Amino acid sequence: MHEGIAIRHARPEDMERVSSLSAPFVEAGQLVDRSLAQLGKAVDEFIVASHGGRLVGCAGTVPAGKSLLVYNLCIATEWQGRGVGRRLVEVAMGVGRSQGYRSVLAVSRYGGEWFEGLGFSRVIPSETRKEWRSLFRPGRNSGLYQLNLAAEHGKGPK
Numbered sequence: 388m389h390e391g392i393a394i395r396h397a398r399p400e401d402m403e404r405v406s407s408l409s410a411p412f413v414e415a416g417q418l419v420d421r422s423l424a425q426l427g428k429a430v431d432e433f434i435v436a437s438h439g440g441r442l443v444g445c446a447g448t449v450p451a452g453k454s455l456l457v458y459n460l461c462i463a464t465e466w467q468g469r470g471v472g473r474r475l476v477e478v479a480m481g482v483g484r485s486q487g488y489r490s491v492l493a494v495s496r497y498g499g500e501w502f503e504g505l506g507f508s509r510v511i512p513s514e515t516r517k518e519w520r521s522l523f524r525p526g527r528n529s530g531l532y533q534l535n536l537a538a539e540h541g542k543g544p545k
């Protein structure tokens with residue numbers, strides 16, 4: 388990853404920038420529209436990537452049963468393809484692992500192949516657990532992707 392990039396927990400004053408960073412991806416139908424008020428309340432769930440004081444990437448993490456859901460993951464267009472997204476997901480995986488979650492989940496409409504490249508597998512809808520069903524929003528036609536944290540290290544239950 389680019390050496391000038393810092394990854395850290397979000398602070399309340401970041402959330403307006405998280406909102407503007409997300410806006411073009413919401414516009415393109417890649418992210419769910421969340422108001423600044425909603426994002427503000429979720430500050431503790433967010434990790435951000437910054438470069439020289441500029442916010443270039445963000446991701447939210449929220450519990451979904453025994454899994455940790457990564458949501459609102461986006462990287463500023465000019466910073467894409469430089470490993471920032473991968474790094475944010477790796478940090479989310481570290482958070483999940485340290486807090487005892489079994490897996491990391493992501494809901495994605497167009498980024499499925501990208502998540503598969505990071506080791507995620509698509510969850511077959513008929514096998515989707517009840518606790519995950521609410522993650523699918525009607526009409527969005529998105530896929531659910533899962534990365535098993537326990538299996539990754541060959542320990543613990545699947």
Ligand SMILES: CC(C)(COP(=O)(O)OP(=O)(O)OC[C@H]1O[C@@H](n2cnc3c(N)ncnc32)[C@H](O)[C@@H]1OP(=O)(O)O)[C@@H](O)C(=O)NCCC(=O)NCCS
Nearest residue numbers: 417460461462467468469470471472473495498500501504
């Ligand atoms: C999807 C997204 C988060 C990826 O972030 P990124 O910083 O550009 O990705 P990275 O540079 O970390 O890519 C990691 C790897 O994926 C590969 N990759 C990039 N685009 C890919 C694609 N469309 N399909 C498969 N693999 C891809 C890269 O080559 C890289 O592999 P490497 O590390 O082995 O070289 C970013 O493009 C984005 O913000 N998209 C718009 C919002 C969105 O769709 N979010 C996902 C829904 S939650």
